[in-house]
Amino acid sequence: MKLDLPAVLKASQAISAEILLDPLLKTLLRTTMEAAAADRGLLFLWRERQPVLAAEGRVEDGEVHASLAGSQPLSACDAPASILSHVQQSRAAVVLDDASAAHAFSADEHLGRNAPKSLACLPILQGDKLSGLLYLENQGLAQAFTPERVAALELLATQGAIALENAQLYAELKLENWQAEADLLEREAHLRRLVDSNIIGIFFWDFSGDIMDANDAFLQITGYTRDDLEEGRIDWAAMTPPEYVAADERAVHELRQGGTASQYEKEYLTKDGGRVPVLVGSALLEGSRETGIAFVLDLTERKRADAELRARQAADSANKAKSRFLANMSHELRTPLNAILGYAQLLLNDEGRDERTAAGLDTIRQSGESLLTLINDILDVAAIEAGKMALQAEPVDLSALLRAVTDMVRIKAEQKGLLLTLHAATGLAPIVHVDDRRLRQVLLNLLSNAVKFTETGEVQLNVHPLAPAGATARLRFEVKDTGIGIGPEQLEAIFEPFVQAPDVQRRFGGTGLGLSISRQLLGLMGSDIHVDSRLGEGSCFRFDLELPVATDASRVARPAPRRIVTGYAGPRRRMLVVDDNVANRMPLVDLLEPLGFEVACADNGQKGMELAQTLLPDLILMDVVMPVMDGLTATRQLRAMPQTRGIPIVFISASATPEDQRNGLEVGANAFLPKPLDLHRLLAEIGSLLGLTWLPDGGAASDPAIELQPSWVTPPAEELEVLYQLAKTGNMRRIGEHAQHLASLGEEYRGFAETLLQLAGRFESRAILALVTQCLEKATAR
Numbered sequence: 001m002k003l004d005l006p007a008v009l010k011a012s013q014a015i016s017a018e019i020l021l022d023p024l025l026k027t028l029l030r031t032t033m034e035a036a037a038a039d040r041g042l043l044f045l046w047r048e049r050q051p052v053l054a055a056e057g058r059v060e061d062g063e064v065h066a067s068l069a070g071s072q073p074l075s076a077c078d079a080p081a082s083i084l085s086h087v088q089q090s091r092a093a094v095v096l097d098d099a100s101a102a103h104a105f106s107a108d109e110h111l112g113r114n115a116p117k118s119l120a121c122l123p124i125l126q127g128d129k130l131s132g133l134l135y136l137e138n139q140g141l142a143q144a145f146t147p148e149r150v151a152a153l154e155l156l157a158t159q160g161a162i163a164l165e166n167a168q169l170y171a172e173l174k175l176e177n178w179q180a181e182a183d184l185l186e187r188e189a190h191l192r193r194l195v196d197s198n199i200i201g202i203f204f205w206d207f208s209g210d211i212m213d214a215n216d217a218f219l220q221i222t223g224y225t226r227d228d229l230e231e232g233r234i235d236w237a238a239m240t241p242p243e244y245v246a247a248d249e250r251a252v253h254e255l256r257q258g259g260t261a262s263q264y265e266k267e268y269l270t271k272d273g274g275r276v277p278v279l280v281g282s283a284l285l286e287g288s289r290e291t292g293i294a295f296v297l298d299l300t301e302r303k304r305a306d307a308e309l310r311a312r313q314a315a316d317s318a319n320k321a322k323s324r325f326l327a328n329m330s331h332e333l334r335t336p337l338n339a340i341l342g343y344a345q346l347l348l349n350d351e352g353r354d355e356r357t358a359a360g361l362d363t364i365r366q367s368g369e370s371l372l373t374l375i376n377d378i379l380d381v382a383a384i385e386a387g388k389m390a391l392q393a394e395p396v397d398l399s400a401l402l403r404a405v406t407d408m409v410r411i412k413a414e415q416k417g418l419l420l421t422l423h424a425a426t427g428l429a430p431i432v433h434v435d436d437r438r439l440r441q442v443l444l445n446l447l448s449n450a451v452k453f454t455e456t457g458e459v460q461l462n463v464h465p466l467a468p469a470g471a472t473a474r475l476r477f478e479v480k481d482t483g484i485g486i487g488p489e490q491l492e493a494i495f496e497p498f499v500q501a502p503d504v505q506r507r508f509g510g511t512g513l514g515l516s517i518s519r520q521l522l523g524l525m526g527s528d529i530h531v532d533s534r535l536g537e538g539s540c541f542r543f544d545l546e547l548p549v550a551t552d553a554s555r556v557a558r559p560a561p562r563r564i565v566t567g568y569a570g571p572r573r574r575m576l577v578v579d580d581n582v583a584n585r586m587p588l589v590d591l592l593e594p595l596g597f598e599v600a601c602a603d604n605g606q607k608g609m610e611l612a613q614t615l616l617p618d619l620i621l622m623d624v625v626m627p628v629m630d631g632l633t634a635t636r637q638l639r640a641m642p643q644t645r646g647i648p649i650v651f652i653s654a655s656a657t658p659e660d661q662r663n664g665l666e667v668g669a670n671a672f673l674p675k676p677l678d679l680h681r682l683l684a685e686i687g688s689l690l691g692l693t694w695l696p697d698g699g700a701a702s703d704p705a706i707e708l709q710p711s712w713v714t715p716p717a718e719e720l721e722v723l724y725q726l727a728k729t730g731n732m733r734r735i736g737e738h739a740q741h742l743a744s745l746g747e748e749y750r751g752f753a754e755t756l757l758q759l760a761g762r763f764e765s766r767a768i769l770a771l772v773t774q775c776l777e778k779a780t781a782r
Contacts, residue, residue, distance in 0.1 A: 005279055006263045008152050009297055011035055012159045012200060013281065021167040025055040026066040028160045029134075033057050033064045035156060036120065036149045038136035041066075042079055045132040045164070051084060053077045054132070080110040083121050084133055091130065093122040095150055097143040120145040122153055126161035134160075159200075201296035205282075207252065209237035212291070221278065221298045223271035236294075239268045241275065251282065255292060259284045265299065277303050336583065340364065341676040390658070391435040391524055395550040398432050398463075399424060404718040405443045406461055411722065413451050414737060418459055420451070425464035429473040432547040438521050439545075443477065445514035446541050450481035454538070457482030466544060473549050478542040486533040495519045495529070565683065565694040567596045573690060574598045576617040578608030578634070579652070580626040584675070588621060588652075591679055605634030612644050618690055624653035624664065632667050639668035648689040652677060696770075713748035720776045723756075727769040732760040735768060 011031040018024035025043060033041040039059040044051040051074050057066035074081060082105050083094050096103060099116050116137040124132040134157055138144035145153075201218030203211050211234045219226060224234050240248050244266040251261040263281040270276055282294035344364045406422045413420035443461070450459040459481045466474040486494060495515050519529050522543050533539035575597045579585045582603075589599050600615055602608035605622075606629040612620060620638075624631040631651060638644040651664040654675040661672040671685045687694055714720075719742060726735045739756035742749045752775075759768045 005297060005299070005302070006281075007035065008155055009200070009263055009279060009281055009295060011152075011156055013295060015156065015159050015163045018163060019167055019170050021164075021171050022068055024163055024167045025068060026057075028156075028163065029055045029057045030064045030066040032134060032153055032156050032160070033059070033066070033136060035152045036136050037138065037141075037144055038120075039139055040116075040137040042069075042077065042135040043132060044074070044084070044135070045071075046130050047071065050074070051088060051133055053079075078110060078114070079135055080105060080108040080119075080121075082108045083119070084135065087121045087123055087133055088130065091123050091125065093120065093150065093154070095120045095145050097145070100142075114139075117142045118144045120150060120153065122150075122157050124157045124161045124164065126165055129161075131161045131164050201278075201298070203236070203294055203296070204285075204291065205236055205294055206291045209235045211236055218296055221276055221296060222268055223274070228271070241267055241269055251280070255282065255284055256289075268296075276300060337676045391438060393433045393435050393548075395431050396434050396436045396439075398428055398430065400716075400718065401436060401440065402443075402461065402463060403716060404721070405440055405447065407718045407722045408444060409447045409451055409459075410741070411726075411734060411738075412448075413459060414741070416451065416455070418451060418454055418457065420447075420459050421461070423460060423462045423464075427465060427469070428463065428475070429465075429469045429547070429549045431550040432473055433550055434545070434547050435525075438525070442518045442521055442543075443479070445518045446479040449514060450479050450483060450539070450541075454481045454483035457538070469549055471549060472546050474544065474546045476542060476544050478540055480538065480540045482538040485535040485537050486531070486539055487535050491531060491533065494531075565595065565696060567695045568687070569693040569695060572596055572598055573618040573692075574600070574615060576600050576602065576608065576611055576615060576620045578602045578605065578620060578626070578631065579623040580604055581623075584623065584652075587677075591682075605629030605631055609634045609637055609644075612638055612647065613641065616643065617647060619686060620647055620649045621652050622649050622669070624651055624655055624660065632663060635664075635669055636667045650682075650685055650689070652682075696773075712752045713746075714775045714778050715742055715745070715749050715752060717776065719745075720772055723772045724769070724776060727772055735760045 011034070014031055015024070015028055018027050025045075029041050029043045032038075041057040041064075042053060043055040043057075045054040053069040053072040053074070053076075055066055056069050057064055059065075074084065086105070087094055094105075096105070096119050099111055099119050105111065114137075116139050118141060119135070119137045121136075122134045123130055124134055134153070136145070136153075201215065201221045203214035203218045205211050210232065211229065214229055214234070216226075219229065222234070222239065228234055237248070247264055247266055251264065254261040260283040261281065263279055265277065265279055267275045267277050277299040279297040279299055280294060282292050284292040402422055402424055406420060410420050447459065447461060460479070462476075462478040462480065464476055466476055515529070522528055522545075525545060527543045527545050529541055529543050531539060531541050573596075575592055577585050577588050577592075577599060578601075579588075580603045585601050585603075589601065592599050600611055600617065602611050604626045608620070608622065609629070611617075622631045622635060631653070635649055635651075638647065638649070648670045649668065651661075651669045651672045652675060653660060653664070653672070661674075664672045670689055673682060673685065683694070686692065715723075719738075723735065723738055726738060736757055739753040739760065742756070743753040755771070756768065759771070
């Protein structure tokens with residue numbers, strides 16, 4: 001609700017028009033109650049350093065009635081003494097939107113006895129001088145005193161303070177019976193100063209265009225001086241731009257007809273040639289047909305606020321349009337990526353491929369994942385800018401996270417001959433509460449950049465505490481490299497989205513999003529990235545986090561084991577795949593049918609719903625965006641029918657925002673998986689929802705070369721995960737290099753590493769995959 005400036009101006013005029021104290025008290029209370037829609041009001045005046053009740057008002061038959069109270073002391077009034085005392089001392093307004101809720105004044109006896117829904121109490125100030133207190137209640141409506149109404153009350157209270165002082169001065173003058181002309185002149189001068197201190201411009205005019213007198217506020221609005229006024233150089237008609245002449249003529253007509261003119265907006269030409277927007281109201285002076293008074297309210301700030309609001313609304317609209325565009329583009333890009341990465345995962349598990357084919361498939365997979373990372377980065381930027389990014393903190397094994405992040409970039413570092421080291425100080429809190437995914441994202445961005453921009457030397461990830469751990473742990477994370485370094489002129493620009501130095505862009509590629517996203521994610525965590533760098537010597541990126549320490553290690557999420565499966569135990573299960581794109585349906589069919597599932601397909605939600613009623617499948621894989629009927633509608637209807645209500649439904653969608661996931665789960669989906677699909681995660685969901693016991697690859701499990709030896713020490717799960725990915729691609733050279741890396745970690749891993757080297761030398765990729773899978777299951781079981 002906007003501030004009703006005409007109403008405020010009218011109320012201000014009514015208050016200013018009263019010069020006698022008693023009528024003024026009733027007018028001031030009545031106008032403020034009307035402006036704030038209050039149904040009870042009290043007006044206190046400051047007398048001998050104590051507040052006394054001067055007037056009280058109530059609403060009767062829809063009208064506000066104000067009456068004088070005879071200067072009752074505060075102790076005899078039915079009012080919240082604690083609130084009045086607080087406003088008196090602080091000189092600041094108190095507004096309770098819901099007086100029944102718990103607040104600092106809940107113990108006040110008046111509030112317990114009368115139980116108003118909402119209330120407001122404001123000081124009446126003339127400069128630094130407290131003239132009185134205004135107390136208003138609404139018995140039937142919470143949040144009655146909106147910010148706009150409070151703003152109007154503050155304006156009226158300011159005008160009231162001036163009017164009260166005027167009235168009190170007038171009363172004193174009357175009581176003193178105009179004792180001396182000198183006193184009168186002095187008081188007139190004081191009254192003049194009070195008028196000049198009014199926040200509303202006031203001037204006296206005649207119909208010829210002359211301005212006979214004006215207060216300082218009017219002169220300030222128009223840019224003229226008092227000398228200009230006294231020398232007759234101000235003409236209100238000449239100050240009016242041509243486009244507002246007609247509005248002035250209508251006002252003159254109203255004045256001649258009825259003595260007053262309705263308020264209207266216009267502009268004045270200022271002395272320096274500029275323009276100022278104003279709201280003008282005027283009236284003829286009593287007994288005169290040619291002269292009058294005008295009140296002028298400067299609208300500059302309101303116009304500026306309106307312009308800023310329009311700009312914000314336009315920016316919000318643009319952001320929404322951008323979000324819709326990015327969501328649509330993400331959907332369109334994820335759809336073909338789903339087929340590319342889906343078949344790459346399927347073919348990498350095919351035992352008949354040679355190493356060259358495996359390397360080609362791995363290149364396809366890595367390229368697809370790079371494109372997926374770019375899509376996710378762009379969506380992250382849009383979500384952060386729109387304020388829709390939310391952190392999901394959970395208990396995290398900090399050491400495991402650091403090892404996993406380091407190992408994820410280790411292969412790229414080893415390919416470039418770089419030494420990649422992790423230095424985690426002793427005494428780190430083992431389990432902390434943090435958004436695992438987002439902290440990984442930040443560290444991966446920094447480590448990946450360090451490896452990318454370093455040709456020789458070393459990349460380090462250092463983590464150490466800044467203080468002994470208690471309920472929280474203050475940690476510093478540093479990523480150091482011996483790379484190309486950054487010039488001082490680029491140190492701030494590198495954090496801007498899509499920004500890279502031109503020569504860096506040509507030599508190393510990339511989008512320039514990683515550092516921007518990392519800084520904004522850390523901002524959500526209450527931190528920031530700092531960088532020290534010198535050209536040709538390297539860089540050090542660092543940030544500090546204060547993380548709550550967790551004590552329950554059992555709540556830490558562990559990665560699910562990745563196993564090679566050829567089927568499942570028990571009767572054959574029936575699956576229904578609902579997707580309008582055949583390129584998305586076929587990878588699912590090619591994954592599920594060899595495992596023993598009976599698979600039926602539908603290309604829209606309507607057909608999927610009909611098939612579900614006919615086939616009664618054990619599980620439905622459902623796309624969201626489809627023609628004829630979308631997945632949300634189909635799921636909602638399936639959940640409404642008794643025969644299909646209990647069928648598990650997994651949403652598989654290229655529309656993968658948090659809102660999309662929330663909408664899917666709200667209509668009844670059991671799980672939501674984004675495209676491109678992680679086939680291992682899909683099988684894990686299917687197994688969990690159907691309670692399946694997966695059958696391992698019998699051929700690989702029977703190979704005596706992959707039996708776990710009792711003397712072996714199983715490497716950490718993070719190292720095994722790297723080996724698992726390498727084994728899937730069939731890259732024997734990298735497997736051999738990683739086996740040597742394991743042997744260098746400790747003598748206890750040598751037996752396992754030597755077996756890996758032997759299997760890699762014989763190109764036994766399935767045996768390696770089975771061996772690593774067994775070790776992963778063993779490591780996870782721990």
